[in-house]
Amino acid sequence: MNELSAPKANLTIKDFTSDQEVRWCPGCGDYAILKCMQRTLPEMGVTRENTVFVSGIGCSSRFPYYMNTYGFHTIHGRAPAVATGLKLANPELDVWVVTGDGDGLSIGGNHLMHALRRDVDLNILLFNNKIYGLTKGQYSPTSDLGTRSPSTPQGSVDPALNPISFALGSGAHFVARTVDTAQKHMPGVFKRAHAFKGASFVEILQNCIVYNDAAWKGITEKNVVADKQLLVEHGEKMLFGAERNKGIRFNAQKFALEVVVIGEGGITEDDVLTHDETNLQLARMLGELGGQADEPVVMGVLYARQAEHSYTDAVLGQVAERKGKTTLKDIMYGGQTWEVSETITS
Amino acid sequence: MNELSAPKANLTIKDFTSDQEVRWCPGCGDYAILKCMQRTLPEMGVTRENTVFVSGIGCSSRFPYYMNTYGFHTIHGRAPAVATGLKLANPELDVWVVTGDGDGLSIGGNHLMHALRRDVDLNILLFNNKIYGLTKGQYSPTSDLGTRSPSTPQGSVDPALNPISFALGSGAHFVARTVDTAQKHMPGVFKRAHAFKGASFVEILQNCIVYNDAAWKGITEKNVVADKQLLVEHGEKMLFGAERNKGIRFNAQKFALEVVVIGEGGITEDDVLTHDETNLQLARMLGELGGQADEPVVMGVLYARQAEHSYTDAVLGQVAERKGKTTLKDIMYGGQTWEVSETITS
Amino acid sequence: MASDVQVLESAVVRFAGDSGDGMQLTGSQFTTSTALSGSDLATFPDFPAEIRAPAGTTFGVSAFQINFGAKSIKTVGDRPDVLVAMNPAALKVNIKTLRPGGLLVVDTGAFSKRNLQKAGYDVDPLSTHELEAYQLVELDVSKLTLEAVKDFGLGNKEALRCKNMWTLGLMLWMFSRKREPVVAWLEKKFAKLPDIAGANVAALNAGHAFGETAELSVHFKRYQIGATHSEPGIYKTVTGSQALSWGITAGGELSGLPIVLGSYPITPASPILHTLSNMKELGVVTFQAEDEIAAICAAIGAAYGGALGVTSSSGPGIALKGEALGLAISIELPLVVINSQRGGPSTGLPTKTEQSDLYQAIYGRNGDAPLPVIATRSPGDCFEAAIEACRIAVKYMTPVMLLTDGFIANAAEPWKLPDLDKIEPFKVTFAEAPEEGLEFNPFKRDEVTLARHWPKPGVPGTEHRIGGIEKSFDSGHISYDPENHQKMTDTRVGKIDGIANDIPAQGVDQGEDSGTLAVVGWGSTYGPISEAVKAGREEGLKVSHIHIRYLNPFPANLGELLASFDKVIVPEMNTGQLKTVLRDKFLIDAKPLNKVSGQPFKIQEILDVIHAEASS
């Protein structure tokens, strides 16, 4: 596996930048994610030739064109399936899947679900701008209730899907979240996703400046970041706020997480939960925080449970176990055969 | 809506039984579910003409043929989408969707997800026999890891999906579970699903006697039922076991549910959780019980959160709000037009 | 110096600029003003594929072409007479199309070194001989605009946004069009931003005044293009997507059925979803599904429930609908499937036009699965074609494929609004319960049309179960019987074939109904073929134009009609798909003329072949 090979110290951001002119709208959040990826890959010590970006269709799915690695811009929603086949053909490759909220959760929801369930060793990045960018602004499955768009002029009426809840409900083994504005946070998440053997799912909150500007404003504007984003680390107390005096506690009465302020109502740091990224139930609750005014949106690795074998390992392990034990000739010429030695007549 | 109309006291099981010969294998669990449905519908006071069964493809999906109501045996995996359209055309109908673990969770996972997310007013029954019956026994997304089948002769290597977790991760508003052998329990679940306005999802554990016999043996055999099935009721303590001395408790240390025995280690009934079907976090944990040897599989309504409007109500509400406010003629003849009164030459 | 006004029969103007320059708005406002003055016209918006490509690059160029005249206009014109280029990239991409000797207006203010570089110019083309073939007019539109709007206190960026109105003003002056409709539109659009409105109007007026007063080269003439001979009536400029959506809504009213559209966004079909989503006043229900499969399945479900199910998409999305379409054919439910075609295969060229989905429409399903196929030929024609699709769908209980394309969808033409009250309704009645004691057969058929009746859930007595497995001809129950399958297959084929008798006989659009050469087309090639045949006939060539709307089944007389020509050529924006069907059905030596470049045919391209074939 690549993460084990010695880092190619000589590769830089330039090596991972293709010669194609980037064609997103000026100001699109995709630029920041792209740059971050181009910058972080050299730090992971990977090679260009062993890295493949597979995507569906959408603005986000144009990503592979800009990476100077192998890249495959497939069809709408099917990238996880294509990537699964690619891994079965060559498990040595580092395969990244880039998808959008429309590509990955609308038309492609089923493939995403099954790639996660199977735990195929892929790094899946879902750019969530809560809108269909490429087709000019229709609402998506993650759009807020009431979103006015060309196809919902009176406002959308279907509840938004939470990508994290969906991923965990699908059996994902690795789930993380970051945001396009978090240039410092994102690299760490990419590295964790890459290092994880199995399907790593990363939701990246991303701003579509043209069709859904400000979708994430409420948590990304400078003055609210500290109060609106909770960066979790395994084994650490879940504290946030400009003064790091707010924390997450489990309220057994309500059977739900809640925000507490240290020092208020007798709350001490001991009441605050420590993040355990191996706990599925906790991960789900964390993934859903942010709905109430006082709740932060949780960033970082929410859940990571390394399985013994990833799907591709297991499939290819079964093949390896048997491979070469017989020949096609033996199969074909085995069993009940008979020989005609000369032409006979009855 | 039908549940509000006066019960048609004169309808009986016979009225809901079609004249088609039932063509499942003798001993198939589908028979029990069918009978239960035919028996329970009259108790709901519904009419034959306002009831529609929509299904995909699979043994389970043959269900509609045997119901003397409207029935539509569509194509593999697409029943939720067809049913959604049907409800948009006529929201007055009682629409039941019958699907299987292959139909609903393999090829049809995306449609199921979105029907649940949208909260379309459908009653969705997923017959989970953990196998593809109709196509002769290949493993399915709910098959246990290691399942040997014609397509996995060395045993399957992908983890099984939990339909309840998937449904809740998809944003389902109503989730319940029952089993083909529970003739007494099933009617109540059907009634609750029917009464719920929105998408009600019911997993029915079902035995495929031919290709996966005994898939549920561990929880359905007479002598284990009491210990292996926990029937939950909203507002009631979650107790089970032949002596009803076992219960479910939340272990805050492990951040997980666990089984306790009343009287052992100082446990009293007070330690046992009371079921709250409106709590999403609890529902998820309950849905996943059964993995450990001492854990029961939870039956009943795990989760029910009635939304203000179901999806179809909301969509059709928007239409109703505007309907008739203009005519096609006004639209077409409005805006910038000009008149040519006689033929003119330049 | 005031220019003299020259009368022209028609002119082609192309506006080109950066995506951010508002060229589509300029074009459509020019169109409105032109339409209101009574000229006939055709337009071609030529978008870039990217939402907003980086400013100044060639792939960010957006163009809008309009052909207008005092005569019947059927194409957007082979080559523009006037090209307005708002920056170097727009010049680079579009200059090839300008007719030699044509007028080229450039905004020198945008010809900065940076912009030249971005467009891939090493040297400024304005400083070389490379534009010699054209009448070049260099204007610093940027500067002129800034001056014109300086009183409104806008920032530089906002002020420059008015450049397009300045250009529009100049063009309105040049072609003697009225400014009033544009002013009215601006005032409405920016009602809440009076400064912006004022600045735009000021820029518009300044451009116009510039034409009136400025000292321009002698080439810079003023033109007058008169109104066309039109039938009396109320006219409106419509795009194909609009007219098609209205046609579907009319189909709902004429059949007495609610419309339920299931759709998933895709270029260039999305505008139909958008338009219909805004027609709730007429009871239209739209459903943005999770994908194209769900979209058609929801439409099928709606049809099962007694509504008129409609689904719209483009090639790749239609490919996904193939399996479900087979279901609709098998269970015989009405459905209108709209394919707004684009360049293929696969993702292909989403914003370019093509008519390469005819094979898919006629043949693209498993099993013997025939369905009617109808094609629109121009924006206005979409209305009638859509109504026909609805009529045939409900009368024959069948899905109907309605083909249009990206060109028709986005293009606009002046259209005489139909008298809605004069369109024959085709009210639907649903199946009735059988007499007491008799079994209800959902597959009872009309003896003439062979259509089955349409049971509707909610009605007591017509309860039934159907699905995609073969059904007994006699009862509708599942049947694996060999003879029954043969009979049902034959019936399904016979039902569709029979529609040939229920559609207008094939006419000849221009020319005699027999002779040397027939040029046969379908869909949006109508315009260029029509003009090419007209030109050929004016030259005295014996050539006729036959345009086929009904592609499956063909009108009953088509075979005979085609057989009476010595030669048949079939221009298509594909590799020869209608040609295949014609040759199969009629065994005539139909010759393909194919163009697969994502661009409409030029009249000349067809005329060249007419020359070759009609004279050889």
Place this chain on the structure above:
Amino acid sequence: MASDVQVLESAVVRFAGDSGDGMQLTGSQFTTSTALSGSDLATFPDFPAEIRAPAGTTFGVSAFQINFGAKSIKTVGDRPDVLVAMNPAALKVNIKTLRPGGLLVVDTGAFSKRNLQKAGYDVDPLSTHELEAYQLVELDVSKLTLEAVKDFGLGNKEALRCKNMWTLGLMLWMFSRKREPVVAWLEKKFAKLPDIAGANVAALNAGHAFGETAELSVHFKRYQIGATHSEPGIYKTVTGSQALSWGITAGGELSGLPIVLGSYPITPASPILHTLSNMKELGVVTFQAEDEIAAICAAIGAAYGGALGVTSSSGPGIALKGEALGLAISIELPLVVINSQRGGPSTGLPTKTEQSDLYQAIYGRNGDAPLPVIATRSPGDCFEAAIEACRIAVKYMTPVMLLTDGFIANAAEPWKLPDLDKIEPFKVTFAEAPEEGLEFNPFKRDEVTLARHWPKPGVPGTEHRIGGIEKSFDSGHISYDPENHQKMTDTRVGKIDGIANDIPAQGVDQGEDSGTLAVVGWGSTYGPISEAVKAGREEGLKVSHIHIRYLNPFPANLGELLASFDKVIVPEMNTGQLKTVLRDKFLIDAKPLNKVSGQPFKIQEILDVIHAEASS
């Protein structure tokens, strides 16, 4: 009384019983024994659609037909000479097929009142005149079996399960076949259940002994059917699914590529998935995907990664793959797409055979999206056809559609095993890094084949980005350029058309290569057409048989060949699909002969038309 042995040239036997009666096993064991004795043969397993329909009902009837002879056997025979009916339902469903005068063996033990009722008999047909036309032999097989196995201590139900072996024993006796292979097979199968093995062998022997000793009607003769003229070699009975799976595996070895199959279960394609899932010894990777779209996409992903991607399905599943197939065509990656056809449209008749997916194969995608189409004609032929599909896929960097059908998939025939070492390999080499400083172009093409080269991730220097958007001919980058799209479209078409020069010239299967009448077929109609033409020629009629394996492109000489016949008829199990392609391509008046009943053609049906056409 010992029967006299009569020598026959061929015979058709049909075993019919309840699904639970083990008729498929009986049939396949009879087949093995017959094959081992050197007769040629063809079989037709005729399953019910239900997994296990309620015992005794007509829709639960399972049958197995075998035609075997001392001559070349190409069909399963129009009408059985012998029918074994294990219960009333089996009698009811199958009696129509028995040739008048044929031998009818019934198990009277199963003719209980209940069973008669379930089969829909009001009166016992054995007690009426309705079976007069046949030689009826009534045996209480149930009772005889119980007696035969009574020493093994089985329960009644288990004991009765041996009925089929009793019947098989009788039939083996009747046709002078050996019991040894069956005994060997039983002993292996029930190695761990010696009682069951013993009982089955005892039943088999008892049935055989009954033939030898019993007092039967004079009609009850013993027959001898000799071995056929066969080329020397090692023979084996194979089903189409087996041979096809081996062919794919061979394709992998010949190309030097690992096989990655992406598939989703569907009747009748599933056996290919099952067989290949059991070939991990040869490095075959199989992936049961979540649906057909994921299946083909995974195969495409594998091809992108440098493996030989394969996907298998049946009509409805192939419909779902259409969009992704367009991607494979657009990015020009090799792929083998197997369609095991079944009755359509929609779900149709999953267990019945049809060849109605040819339109879908050739035309069923959006855009101009050509691909090669190859069809198998018989079980054994699948091997070679699959290898050809692999060869063309990798050589031309294209998806190839390989058509087979439910009949071929399940039928068995004796097949001369090929010498694997003699098959020409077609080793693949991947693209190499360009020279230092040059840009890598993933779309660099071979000048002759027009195939692009195949870059493989993992190789330094061939990194590249591609997708379904149109690509520049020169660089492989995204290109919206009109001329480039035309060029790429022409190249894609030209590449596929060029394959015509790389496949064998079309031969004539029987008869002259010009003349009055050619009967042209493809796929599994091979057998009945062959026999019908043979019969016609034996009658002296001037008729030739042309069988087309390569359906797109056609062999280069096909047009000329067909043109040299006065008449061409095309028997197809669809409504005339090959006919369309032939008429389009060659403008010949190919006449369809269609059968769409889910059943193979009978020889007589084709012969009738030959009579009519060859003599008129």
